[in-house]
Amino acid sequence: MFQNQLASCLGLQERLESFHLFGNPYLGKCFYEGENFRSALQRLDGGYIISQDLLEMMENIRDVYRQLCNGYNEFCITSSRRIRHQSTLSSYHTTKRAQLSTVTSIQKLISVEQERIQNIQTVIDSYKKSIDEIYVTAHFTHQRQHYRTKDIKRQFKEAQSSLNDCTKRLGQLREAITKTRESLKQVDCALENMMCNTSKFEKHRSTLVRKQTRRVETVQKIAEQIKLAQKEHYELEITWHKRATSIFDECQKEELKRLDLIKKTLYDFSQAVQVKDQRKLEHIYHDMTHDIQIKQDSLADITWWAKAYGIIDFDDCFTPLKIHRNQSTNDNNENEEEEEDIELDAIV
Numbered sequence: 001m002f003q004n005q006l007a008s009c010l011g012l013q014e015r016l017e018s019f020h021l022f023g024n025p026y027l028g029k030c031f032y033e034g035e036n037f038r039s040a041l042q043r044l045d046g047g048y049i050i051s052q053d054l055l056e057m058m059e060n061i062r063d064v065y066r067q068l069c070n071g072y073n074e075f076c077i078t079s080s081r082r083i084r085h086q087s088t089l090s091s092y093h094t095t096k097r098a099q100l101s102t103v104t105s106i107q108k109l110i111s112v113e114q115e116r117i118q119n120i121q122t123v124i125d126s127y128k129k130s131i132d133e134i135y136v137t138a139h140f141t142h143q144r145q146h147y148r149t150k151d152i153k154r155q156f157k158e159a160q161s162s163l164n165d166c167t168k169r170l171g172q173l174r175e176a177i178t179k180t181r182e183s184l185k186q187v188d189c190a191l192e193n194m195m196c197n198t199s200k201f202e203k204h205r206s207t208l209v210r211k212q213t214r215r216v217e218t219v220q221k222i223a224e225q226i227k228l229a230q231k232e233h234y235e236l237e238i239t240w241h242k243r244a245t246s247i248f249d250e251c252q253k254e255e256l257k258r259l260d261l262i263k264k265t266l267y268d269f270s271q272a273v274q275v276k277d278q279r280k281l282e283h284i285y286h287d288m289t290h291d292i293q294i295k296q297d298s299l300a301d302i303t304w305w306a307k308a309y310g311i312i313d314f315d316d317c318f319t320p321l322k323i324h325r326n327q328s329t330n331d332n333n334e335n336e337e338e339e340e341d342i343e344l345d346a347i348v
Contacts, residue, residue, distance in 0.1 A: 026038075026039035026042075031244070031248070032237075032240065032241055032244055037156045037160070037244060037247075037248075038153075040152070040248055040251040041146075041149050041152060041153055041156075041251075043251070043255065044145075044146035044148065044149055044152070044251060044254060044255065044258075045135075045144075045145045045146050045149055047134075047135075047146065047255075047258045048131070048135045048144045048145075048146075050262075051127070051131045051135070051262075054127070054262065054265065054266075055124065055127060055128065055131075058120060058123065058124050058127070058265075058269055059124060061120065061269075061273065062117055062120045062121060062124065065113055065116055065117050065120070065273075066117055068113055069110055069113040069114060069117065072106060072107065072109055072110045072113065073107075073110055075103075075106065076103050076104075076106055076107040076110075079103045079106075080100060080103050083096065083099045083100055083103065084100070092301060092304065092305060092308075093300065093301040093304045093305070094295055094296045094297045094298075094300060094301055095296055095298065095301050097295065097296075098291060098292050098295060098296040101288070101291045101292075101295070102288060102291075102292070105284055105285075105287060105288035105291075108284045109281075109284060112275060112280065112281060112284070115275075116272070116273065116274075116275060119271075119272035119273075119276075120269065120272045120273060122272070123265060123268045123269050123272050126265075126268070127261075127265045130261055133147075134146060134147060134257075134258070134261075135147065146254065148250070148254055152247060152250060152251060155247045155250075156244065156247055159240060159243035159244060159247065160240055160244070162236050162239075162240075163233070163236040163237060163239075163240045166229060166232055166233045166236050167233060169229055170226065170229040170230065170233055173222055173225050173226045173229055174226060176222055177219060177222040177223060177226065180215055180218045180219050180222060181215075181219055183215055184212065184215035184216065184219060187208055187211050187212045187215060188212065190208050191208050191209070191212065194208070
């Protein structure tokens with residue numbers, strides 16, 4: 001009662017209940033008592049459920065990148081179709097090609113995502129293979145259990161069998177001495193009732209005395225047996241603790257392998273989701289911006305449009321460009337003449 005109140009005050013009660021809700025019925029129990037050693041076996045077998053959660057996590061991320069890849073592909077098809085079907089009155093020449101070039105660059109990202117997806121799938125396949133080797137299908141069921149569960153369970157059972165036999169025998173002795181003491185108590189009561197008339201019931205009294213003597217001897221004998229059984233139980237308990245600890249160490253080694261496998265898988269997964277060839281990615285984005293800066297020419301576009309609709313003839317198709325360049329040349333000549341005038345004034 002006091003322990004429960006203390007646990008409630010410290011906020012431990014809710015924590016204990018939450019642990020039980022998450023399937024840990026062995027919380028707070030001594031490993032060496034009863035069949036609590038099964039907690040080690042359930043920990044081994046429970047690793048399969050944890051592995052399925054990890055697999056699902058990686059598969060979900062893989063599917064996210066697949067959706068992204070499909071989204072890129074759908075975007076490229078839709079955008080390319082729309083650009084190609086744009087009216088040539090407003091979409092034409094280098095600007096139109098620049099838009100299509102941008103879509104093409106986005107399309108190149110699909111190969112990057114496909115490589116990422118393949119890398120993730122490789123990690124998933126490797127982890128699945130390891131899990132299939134560690135967890136085998138139990139006989140007559142479709143459930144998976146650790147490949148060493150059966151052997152380790154047998155070792156625990158054999159190590160505990162002598163202690164269980166002694167515990168059972170000790171329980172039987174305690175039950176026997178309790179019944180014998182109850183019988184002795186009844187004989188004692190019967191003898192007390194006969195104290196008033198010893199002559200009439202002398203023969204019966206003698207019988208009761210003999211019974212009383214036998215009961216006392218039996219109690220003493222059983223008590224001695226209990227004492228010996230308790231000593232044997234104590235020794236067997238020490239032996240059981242040592243053997244159970246040794247078997248548990250084997251469980252620890254298997255658990256260490258499982259946790260290390262999770263660690264390795266998480267590391268490989270974190271590497272797989274990264275784009276290893278960053279130069280390839282940078283090259284795609286560089287080409288995208290380079291094509292826009294170099295190949296798109298607004299002045300050439302409007303000249304092309306004017307030529308296409310007969311506003312200027314073929315020979316004068318670059319007239320606007322020439323005008324722009326001539327204007328720049330005239331500005332430069334004017335600047336040079338001004339500099340010469342300044343130099344002459346300085347000489348005079």
